[in-house]
Amino acid sequence: MVDAVLVLSGGMDSAVLLAQTLNQGKTVEAVSFDYGSKHNARELPMARDLCAHFNIPHQVILLPFINALFSSSLLAGGETVPDGAYTAATMKSTVVPFRNGIMLAIAAGYAESINASQVLLGSHSGDHHIYPDCRPGFNSAFRDAVYIGTDKKVMVCFPFSGMDKRDIGDLGRKLDLDFTKTWTCYKGLALHCGTCGACNERKYALRHEEGLDATTYLA
Template sequence: MFDCLVVLSGGLDSTVLLIDSISRYPKVAAVSFDYGSKHNGCELPLAKSTCARLGVDHKIIHLPFINALFSSTLLASGEDIPNGAYDEPTMKSTVVPFRNGIMLSIAAGYAESIGAAKVLLGSHAGDHFIYPDCRPEFNLAFAEAVKLGTDAKVVIEFPYSMLDKRDIGDLGRRLDVDFLATWTCYKGEDIHCGTCGACNERKYALRKNQGMDPTVYRN
């Protein structure tokens, strides 16, 4: 039996959420998804090592059909990741159709199976304009669907939905999160590129302009 199941990508937001959840709940589990993104190979080893270090039960679920069938620059099968700001014009090509809906459906079923009363996802306010399945309307509707579909055995919560990424970075700093044990860059190279929208948002979140970001960037 677990108090909650955290959807853990290995990125900044979900890692902060995991450590935040450990401070709030006695028994926390985590689930990650390998869906063929360009940066899964960078994120997932960090998710695995973080859970091992913290003693968190962790499962990785493979979803190869997403990379094989879906269209997005975020996927290994897609075109190059664009550079630029973390905004709708730059990032719209990185949308993976209904990704959160698919992953949350699986997480809800897994949570019910292991007796976890909550599923937690770290999507934030900065995602609202870019990703349809991160918006408040989606969150409310999906949470209600999971409540109905599990006879209220599982609830879905989005604790950071009204925070921006800098708020999450600041919270992570207060929680002593090792930001070097998180990955953000969408290009999935050996170090963060420093030019894609995700990297630019990471710089903002970790206050690089104030000298507080420990991340090594190529640019």
Template sequence: MVDAIIVLSGGMDSAVLLADTLEQGKTVEAISFDYGSKHNGRELPMARELCEHFKIDHEIIPLPFINELFSSSLLSSGEDVPDGAYMASNMKSTVVPFRNGIMLSIAAGYAESVEASEVLLGSHSGDHHIYPDCRPEFNNAFAHAVNVGTDGKIDIRFPFSHLNKRDIGDIGRRLGVDFSRTWTCYKGGRIHCGTCGACDERKYALRHEQGLDVTRYLV
């Protein structure tokens, strides 16, 4: 029996969520999505390595239609990812339309198929103002729809929704998460660029200014 399915991107938030859920003694499987983002090629190997480290089952699900049909600078088919602070005015172009809704729907179907009782996603309060499918209104409504649509078998949970990214970084540090084995940069280069909004937020989360961030950046 599996207690929980974790949507694991290979980023720091989902890595901490995985470690925290295992710390609670739950039986876990992870699923990741290859949807054509610029950084999928950097994230997915990290997700795979995390699952190997924790000795849990891992599925990577291809969703090529997102890159082919959707518009976002986060996708390899889109424009350049902007530099600058992690603010709505700057990061709006990185919204992938209804991404979480699509991924959570698939995760819910998978959870029901393997008889898991919940699906966990690591979205946090810092995402709310930029990404509409990370906001509490979406989370509550979607969780209700999935519960109804599965005859009460599946609960969708967002354990970090009340936390900011620095809170998550601190939890991960307490749990011994190796953040050098996670990926954040939206540009998907050889190492983190250090200038895009995602890198800017990662620096804040991992207390870069205090010398605690193990990430290598170009800048």
């Protein structure tokens, strides 16, 4: 029996959630999604390595229609990812329409198929003002829809919904997570750019200004 299916991007939030869930003694399978983002090629190897490190099953699910049909600067076919602060004005172009809804629906179907009672997603409060499918109203409604739609077999949980990214960074440090084994930068370069909104948020989360961030940045 598997307790939970965890949506693992290879980023720091989902990596911390994986470490926490395993630390709680739960059995986990991870699913990652290759949907054509600029940084999928950097994130997915991190997700694979994390699952190998923790010795848990891992599925990579291909969603090529997202890059083909949807509009977002986060996607390979989109405009340039903006630099600057992690604010709604800067990051609005990186919204991938209904991405979490699509991924959670697939994860819920898989969870029901393997008799797992939970789906876990690491979205957090810092995303609320930018991404509509990370907000409490969405989380609550989608949780209820999945619960009803799986005949009360699967519950979607958002353990970090009340935390900001620094809270998550601090938790990961307590769990001895190696953050260099995670990826954040939206540009998908060989190294974290250090200037996009996602990198700036990572620096904040990992207390870069205090010298605690081991990430190598281009700037």
